[in-house]
Amino acid sequence: MSSSLPLPVGASAETSPSLSRKDVQTLGLSALGGTLEFYDFVIYVFFATVLGKLFFPVDMPDWLRQLQTFGIFAAGYLSRPLGGIIIAHFGDILGRKRMFTLSIFMMAVPTLVIGLLPTYASIGVAAPLLLLAMRVLQGAAIGGEMPGAWVFVAEHVPAKRYGFGVGALTAGITGGILLGSLVAMAINRHYSPADVSDFAWRIPFILGGVFGLISVYLRRFLHETPVFQELAKRRTVARELPLKTILREHRAACVLVALLTWVLSAAVVVVVLMTPSYLQKVHGIAPTLALEANAVATLMLTLGCVLAGWANDRFGTRPVMLLGFGGLVLTSYLFYTGLPGTPTSLIWSYGLVGLFVGSIAMVPIVGVRAFPAAVRFSGLSFAYNMSYAIFGGLTPIIITLWVQKDVLAPAHYVAALAAMGFVLGLVPMSSRGYQKK
Template sequence: MKTTSSPRLLNRNDVKTLSLSSLGGTLEFYDFIIFVFFAQTIAHLFYPETLDPLWSALNTYGTFAAGYFARPLGGIVMAHFGDKNGRKNMFMLSILLMVIPTFLMGILPTYESIGYFAPVILLLIRIFQGIAIGGELPGAWVFVCEHTPKNRLGFSIGVLTSCVVGGILLGSIVAFFINAIFDTAQIMQYAWRIPFLLGGVFGIISIFLRRYLQETPIFQEMKKSKSLAKIPIQEVFKTSKTSIITSMFSTWVLTGCIIVLVLLVPNFMSHKLQVPQTQIILIQMLTIFSLIIGCILSGSLADKIGVSRAYIVFSIAFSIVALIFFYALYGDYSNRVIFIWYVIAGFFGGVMNFTPLTMVSIFPPNIRFSGLSFSYNLSYAIFGGLAPILVVSLNAYNSILVGYYLAFLGIIGVGVGIFLHFFKKYKQTL
């Protein structure tokens, strides 16, 4: 249903909070995601050359997945203190935990220099990054939610989510210029380190930006009225089991939009189409930009017709377009047609915006951070962590199955939207 809140435009403080939170999220998510743009180079440098190419790829994506498996730990701990001591403090901590490992990645010796210590240290770096990002994104969603009028919540969450996706776009831009400026030998020798060193600089900028943020008025009011939960996660399990399950299914949909559609599919396209890597990166950049637009427009649509209805519309479209794209990719179609459908699929990948929009609405304020963070990070650890291995395996068996997997996630989105529409507990807000 539509919100019954009195209409209000975003004021100057709202815009400032949204802008600083979004830009900081862009820079921090870049730090976490830049790894995947150089996955093939990392596989060559950090694992023995005698490994079968498939096993090398699985090891590299497994290391990437380790960051996702570590997210619940960071998310639960930081969310606990976020619900107890304030949202802003955890915002600052998550950046510090991200900056140091990213910089270390830029100076890490390879397998040729230190042998098996290289992949072990690489794994530890990804774990620390996972802990950091586990508190970052849930904290950002809660922070913006509690600074935003309800009738603009969809748009505001859409802007924040799109800026986080912008971190992927920033990573692809950096990857494009690295591939354009340096040849393969130079990238393998030293240029692959540049994006990670840049990430350390971006992290310092994020810390500076967030010094200007203020604690959310909702948390300040809860603290003043002494309505904070003593053990937030315990209260989550006691009162919000249905919300946890709903959030986990919705997060599963989000993992397909980011990990599969945006991060992994370009690698499949590169092998299938046999076009220059710079061309693949360019179309990936355009698709990410399309996804950014999709997140913002999906949020605006939710403000007009309600979250549940907008969720259903975008989910149906995502399923259909994802299948069309994969049939085009592995059928007898021109590269131009394939690229057009990929960009369209990216736009409807904006269905991912309904995940945070749903979660910030269905958990009570005093356990919002803990409930959202636990559900989101646990689901991302399971479905996001296993996605690279699952998709690489599906692609090796029958490439079109990856398209059916994305269509299946769209159907899950439809189910969540229908549930939210008819479940009485959520009907007033969604």
């Protein structure tokens, strides 16, 4: 970032370039909260089949039950923009910390409630309606949590550790997917299908809610960001509706972040969330092997986020974006064209593409600094959540229809979006961030 920029991302020039104990505490508590919150959001998909049988009539056709179950899941995506805009609005006016704590509270309570909900057999149509309401609240919470967490950490860590801080936090957030996958595997291995349907499906939701509330308590020990404190001291906190300023003055930044978010959503939704089902249905791979390979890929994704953040600080944004997204193009084709392969080749190639999916950490690294401090939270939240709601929702439909005609549809889609990420790495704003005119 240029030294002429007021209130740059990261700590002040007097701050040590190394992470202090306070920085590590901030990063650790933020990452832990992000892991638990994203776990709460995705655990639904791992038990969607069971939830469909319990929350809809038994005589409903299976295809319709599945459609409505995933429709409720999709409602979480659709409510992200609204929750993100509202939470970010007050985050730019009242402070990052308050909204950062509120978002995880809004996720923990609905998750706990889902684990305690009566089923359709007990209360009829009220059961799916309550489930829908909880998913809407979860979506609103995650819409505020992710941009809020990125801004919070970015404004705390020293400028020379900015990439590592954001990358490590992103790793913590994506670790929620891994945690959800591991918990689902443990529940299904420890309990019989009858036990899972009877009571065991509730365990991961109750655990997620309880640990989420613990995370709310732990965030009491976080401090407001130095950047927001300086804004408040200078009385430059946003006075008008921050979204109005963004749409009037920062449209280019919104477009850049929205396109990069499309890249992120393609990589996460296709490679991590959809591929286990694709492996089973298209290539006849055993469910256990598919889930184990997916767990390896998700672990490599988590490591890849940290690596991308570290490399950003060491080598700069543009080289990391070009190498990361270029590598994602190549490894996507390497993985999908090599299927079904052997168990060893499946795990190895899935893990490799997962590592390059870690390049998605560059999205918040670029996105946070694309907006000035006064409207940073709102700008990132608006562009990120609107794009994710559109493309995250459309991607499963596109891939499902496309794969009927071409089994390599996932490879083509991910590679095409990764190529766009490569091109966006050449855009000056990606490297320089917001420039005061």
